[in-house]
Amino acid sequence: QKEVEQDPGPLSVPEGAIVSLNCTYSNSAFQYFMWYRQYSRKGPELLMYTYSSGNKEDGRFTAQVDKSSKYISLFIRDSQPSDSATYLCAMSSNNAGNMLTFGGGTRLMVKP
Amino acid sequence: GAGVSQSPSNKVTEKGKDVELRCDPISGHTALYWYRQSLGQGLEFLIYFQGNSAPDKSGLPSDRFSAERTGGSVSTLTIQRTQQEDSAVYLCASSLASSYNEQFFGPGTRLTVL
Numbered sequence: 320q321k322e323v324e325q326d327p328g329p330l331s332v333p334e335g336a337i338v339s340l341n342c343t344y345s346n347s348a349f350q351y352f353m354w355y356r357q358y359s360r361k362g363p364e365l366l367m368y369t370y371s372s373g374n375k376e377d378g379r380f381t382a383q384v385d386k387s388s389k390y391i392s393l394f395i396r397d398s399q400p401s402d403s404a405t406y407l408c409a410m411s412s413n414n415a416g417n418m419l420t421f422g423g424g425t426r427l428m429v430k431p
Numbered sequence: 432g433a434g435v436s437q438s439p440s441n442k443v444t445e446k447g448k449d450v451e452l453r454c455d456p457i458s459g460h461t462a463l464y465w466y467r468q469s470l471g472q473g474l475e476f477l478i479y480f481q482g483n484s485a486p487d488k489s490g491l492p493s494d495r496f497s498a499e500r501t502g503g504s505v506s507t508l509t510i511q512r513t514q515q516e517d518s519a520v521y522l523c524a525s526s527l528a529s530s531y532n533e534q535f536f537g538p539g540t541r542l543t544v545l
Contacts, residue, residue, distance in 0.1 A: 351532045362435070362522055362536035363474070407474065417462060417481070417531040418490065421474035 322346050325408055325422030334431050338395040340406050342422045345389065348412035352384050353419065354393045355407040363407055367393065398429045433457070435537035437523050443543045444513055452508045452540045456525030463506050464526075464534060465498055469519035477521075480506060481528060513544045 325342045332338055340354075351370055355363035367382040369375045375382045381394040391410075395402055405426045409419040436455045444450050456463050465477040476490040480500045491497070495513075500506040510517055520541050524534040 353532060355536075360538075360541075362524075362538045365533060365535065368533055409474075411532050417464070417479050417526070418476040418487070419464075419466075419474075419532070419534060420476075423473040 320345065321423070322420050323408060323410060323422040325425055327423055327425060329426040329428055331428045331430060332398055334398060334400060334429055336398050336429070338398050338402070338427060338429075340393040340395075340408075340425050340427070342391050342408035343389055344391075344410060344420075346410075346412065346420075347386075347389070349410040349420075350413055351411045352382070352391050353409040354380075354382055355409060355421075356402075357405045357407060357424065359404075366406075395427075398427075400429050400431050403427060403429050435523055435525050435535055437521075437537040437540050439540060440538065441541045441543075443545065445545050446515060447512055449509065449511045450513055450542065452510075452521050452542070454506045454508070454523030454537060456504065456506070456523070457535055459527070460525035460535075461503065461528045462526045462531050462534075463500060464524045465506070465508050466522045466524065466536075467519045468522055468539070472519075474522070477508070481531075510542075513542075515544050518542055518544045 354367040357363045372386045379396045383392040405424040407424045408422040463480045479487040495511045498508045520539040522539045524536045526534045
């Protein structure tokens with residue numbers, strides 16, 4: 320079993336919908352949680368960065384972390400076709416060097 | 432400002448040949464990372480450099496893989512005697528030492544081993 324699990328999708332939604340993307344993890348040492356967006360044949364782009372439990376909002380994006388359940392979420396409001404991409408969650412702990420552990424990514428398609 | 436750059440963008444090689452992949456990090460970023468992204472395996476950590484410290488090589492899959500970072504800036508990932516299972520996208524990232532989890536990725540090098 321992988322340390323970080325993420326449904327690969329694809330997830331198809333109509334334009335304007337609220338999108339929920341999720342990851343579960345097994346390593347309780349993870350303290351830092353990131354979401355990356357990756358367009359086809361491009362490198363991952365950092366979207367959100369959170370520490371420990373709680374919520375963080377940035378424009379149309381909200382990241383949630385529930386450490387007690389080992390579950391993180393990314394919500395996208397008013398989704399746009401330009402949001403169509405693969406979304407990767409990533410995590411790290413204080414004592415694992417500076418290596419990020421990634422989920423496999425969820426492919427999102429927002430249809431006009 | 433300029434982001435992380437990688438070259439070449441695509442590389443096709445024959446099994447058994449050596450390849451060198453280059454990464455130029457964001458100016459001022461002292462930490463540099465190599466990851467590999469392949470179908471079915473996701474993004475896997477390979478190696479990490481921080482300043483003048485010894486690199487963390489814990490993710491390198493075999494002794495055919497090596498990397499160096501000259502002058503604390505540009506890094507080269509070398510794969511010797513390439514195998515078909517080495518085919519993947521090799522991604523480089525860099526970060527400030529004060530915020531090592533905020534890693535900024537380059538566009539990657541797509542390696543195909545025939």
